[in-house]
Every structure is written in structure tokens, then in C-alpha cells.
Amino acid sequence: MxxxxxxxxxxxxxxxxxxxxxxxxxxxxxxxxxxxxxxxxxxxxxxxxxxxxxxxxxxxxxxxxxxxxxxxxxxxxxxxxxxxxxxxxxxxxxxxxxxxxxxxxxxxxxxRLPDISGIQQYYGHNVFHCPYCDGWEMRDQALAVYAAGATGVEFALKLTGWSNDVILCTDGKEELSQEQLALLDRHGIKVFTDHIISVEGEIGGIFQIRFQNNTVLSRRALFFYPxxxxxxxxxxxxxxxxxxxxxxxxxxxxxxxxxxxxxxxxxxxxxxxxxxxxxxxxxxxxxxxxxxxxxxxx
Ligand SMILES: Cc1cc2nc3c(=O)[nH]c(=O)nc-3n(C[C@H](O)[C@H](O)[C@H](O)COP(=O)(O)OP(=O)(O)OC[C@H]3O[C@@H](n4cnc5c(N)ncnc54)[C@H](O)[C@@H]3O)c2cc1C
CATH class of the missing domain: 3.50.50.60 (FAD/NAD(P)-binding domain)
Structure with a gap:
């Protein structure tokens, strides 16, 4: 025993x-x-x-x-x-x-990784979940947050501690209130509500987020809330x-x-x-x- x-x-x-x-x-x-x-x-x-x-x-x-x-x-x-x-x-x-x-x-x-085509290969290189773990390495870079609702708002605001260039991608989920949008706007965070269909481009470098409406955004990292x-x-x-x-x-x-x-x-x-x-x-x-x-x- x-x-x-x-x-x-x-x-x-x-x-x-x-x-x-x-x-x-x-x-x-x-x-x-x-x-x-x-x-x-x-x-x-x-x-x-x-x-x-x-x-x-x-x-x-x-x-x-x-x-x-x-x-x-x-x-x-x-x-x-x-x-x-x-x-x-x-x-x-x-x-x-x-x-x-x-x-x-x-x-x-x-x-659980977000259901986005191609995301797995970027995990740990461009895709992260924890700013305390990887935020410093991504400081002052073009960042995206993948999260909806109040969680997304909070997460995007938190990331402004690491970069002034933060966008929020809500992936067609949960609409934000006028108050939430105004708060994000005050901190320079643009919101993209369309569904994300894929991520592509350089692993560990600038990569692209492709939306359903064919918008493509170049970012260094995407942080998600798992x-x-x-x-x-x-x-x-x-x-x-x-x-x-x-x-x-x-x-x-x-x-x-x-x-x-x-x-x-x-x-x-x-x-x-x-x-x-x-x-x-x-x-x-x-x-x-x-x-x-x-x-x-x-
Ligand atoms: C991509 C990524 C990056 C991270 N970066 C950082 C960082 O930079 N700094 C930081 O502080 N934290 C980081 N973390 C978090 C950190 O990895 C975890 O907090 C830490 O690993 C937790 O340790 P743990 O022992 O609880 O779990 P784990 O490290 O996950 O260990 C659990 C172990 O249990 C084993 N196991 C599971 N089920 C069974 C079973 N039934 N029988 C036998 N064995 C089993 C698994 O194989 C595994 O070896 C990161 C996490 C991820 C996902």
C-alpha cells in the first residue's frame, strides 16, 4: 500500500x-x-x-x-x-x-480551441489564451481577442495593458450593448462581429484572420477565452x-x-x-x- x-x-x-x-x-x-x-x-x-x-x-x-x-x-x-x-x-x-x-x-x-479552420497549428505561436503567460512577448503588437459578450469586453480591455492595438472579434455571437460598445470605443478597441472562417499565414509571425464577409485582418496574435x-x-x-x-x-x-x-x-x-x-x-x-x-x- x-x-x-x-x-x-x-x-x-x-x-x-x-x-x-x-x-x-x-x-x-x-x-x-x-x-x-x-x-x-x-x-x-x-x-x-x-x-x-x-x-x-x-x-x-x-x-x-x-x-x-x-x-x-x-x-x-x-x-x-x-x-x-x-x-x-x-x-x-x-x-x-x-x-x-x-x-x-x-x-x-x-x-477547447475556438472552432476556426486552421487554428490548431497556430496555438502557442499566434494563438494564446493567457496574457499572463504570453502577453509580454506580444506587447505593443497588433492583437485580437476572440470572445463574446461581457467576457469579450473585459478580456479586450485587459489586453490594453499589453498593447494599444487591440480588436475584439465576437464571431457572430451575443450582441454588445451601446454602453459596452462606447466603453470599447473609448479605449480604441474596434469590434468585428462577423463570423471568423479561418486563420492563415505565417506561423509565429503576422497572420491573417479571415471573416465570412471576406474581410481579412493581419494580426500578430489572437487571444481567446477557453x-x-x-x-x-x-x-x-x-x-x-x-x-x-x-x-x-x-x-x-x-x-x-x-x-x-x-x-x-x-x-x-x-x-x-x-x-x-x-x-x-x-x-x-x-x-x-x-x-x-x-x-x-x-
Ligand atoms: C498553451 C499553454 C501555454 C501555457 N503557458 C504558461 C506559461 O507560460 N506560464 C504559466 O505559468 N502557465 C502556463 N500555462 C498553464 C500551465 O501549463 C498549467 O497551469 C500547468 O500545466 C498546470 O499543471 P497541472 O499539473 O495542474 O496540469 P498538467 O500540466 O496538465 O498535468 C496534468 C498531467 O496529468 C496527466 N493525466 C491526465 N489524466 C490522467 C490520468 N487519468 N491518469 C494519469 N495521468 C493523467 C496528463 O498527461 C498530464 O501530464 C499554459 C497553458 C497552455 C495550454
């Missing part, structure tokens, strides 16, 4: 594993190796690692974890989890089963509450219920790598504390 099983070996899961390994806890990390930011060229805003290649970042993490013999890292998808008496049993896709006194869900989330869903169904299967944004609701120290924790993007919080790492560490701190208390009372 493991002290803790961690489903998902991304930044949150590995951060938890590091702290738990340092506490000499027996930990099993199961991971499918598909982190959310796999389209990204560089990880920004992580102090001491600003701009690092995400693959290199993961390599360093794995290397550091190798120092801790009580942490086992296993490739494999956790396809099922079941609550037992004061423990959890997980099943991997190949049928292997493991029991842990505690289970930490760190399986991340998936972003809808998201859990990367695994484990949280749902275990009866966790999923908030409207797609994240799992958790309490203090990332605890969902007595033997179940969640960390990283899978949880409902700000989705930055450093916060995923912090949540993993926070959960690990709480996990080691409860494990230690249990041992003292035996």
Missing part, C-alpha cells in the same frame, strides 16, 4: 511528489505524459525559470525526483478509482491495480463537485474529502504553473501531516 497515489504527473503532481519524497513517503505517480501546455514553446512567469522550454522544465523535474527513492513514477492512465475504507484503489489502463491511503488528483484540464473540461473523469467518478468553469471544488489545503485531494489546473483556481506547483506542495504538506498523526496514534 502506498502512502499517497498521485494521478497526473504534471507540475502539480510532481511538486506534491517532491515534497512527499522529501518526507520519505511512499508515493506512486501515474502519468500519461500529456500536459496541458504541450503546445507551448516557453513557460513564462515561473520565478527562476522564466522562458524555459516546457520539455526542459519537465526533464529537470523528473531528474530532481529521481533523487527520492520512495517516489515511483509510472507511465499509465488511471482509468478508475474507488474509495475503500480509509484508502483508494486505482486501476490503470493495462489492468494493474494499486492502493494508496490517500489519493491526489492532479490530472489537469483540457482547453471553455475547459477535466482531463480525466476521475473527479466526477469520485463524486467531486465540478464548478461551472470546469474545476474541482476543494477546501483548505486542496482537500476534497478525508482521503482525497486535488491540485493544479484540475482544481478551481488561477491556472498558472507556479500556482499548480504551490497547490501540489500545499496538498503534500497536509498529506504528510495527516499521515504522521495517524502513525503517532497507532
Amino acid at each position: 502506498f502512502d499517497v497515489i498521485i494521478a497526473g504527473g504534471g507540475i502539480a503532481g510532481m511538486s506534491a511528489a517532491l515534497i512527499l519524497g522529501r518526507c520519505r513517503r511512499n508515493v506512486l505517480v501515474c502519468d500519461t505524459g500529456k500536459p496541458r501546455n504541450s503546445a507551448s514553446r516557453a513557460l513564462h512567469g515561473f520565478i527562476s525559470r522564466d522562458g524555459i522550454n516546457p520539455f526542459e522544465f519537465r526533464r529537470i523535474i523528473r531528474e530532481e525526483l529521481n533523487e527520492y527513492p520512495s517516489v515511483i513514477h509510472m507511465e499509465g492512465e488511471v482509468v478508475d478509482a474507488e474509495e475503500l475504507h480509509e484508502s483508494y484503489e486505482i486501476r490503470l489502463a493495462d489492468g494493474r491495480r494499486y492502493i494508496g491511503k490517500y489519493l491526489l488528483l492532479a490530472t489537469g484540464i483540457v482547453d 471553455s475547459q473540461y477535466q482531463a480525466s473523469f476521475l473527479a466526477e467518478k469520485l463524486g467531486c463537485t465540478i464548478a461551472s468553469g470546469g474545476g474541482v471544488e476543494a477546501g483548505k489545503f486542496q482537500q476534497i474529502k478525508s482521503h482525497l485531494f486535488v491540485a493544479g489546473d484540475a482544481a478551481r483556481s488561477i491556472q498558472l504553473a507556479i500556482i499548480a506547483a504551490a497547490e501540489g506542495a500545499e496538498a503534500a504538506f497536509a498529506l504528510n501531516t495527516v499521515l504522521h498523526k495517524e502513525e503517532l496514534s497507532e
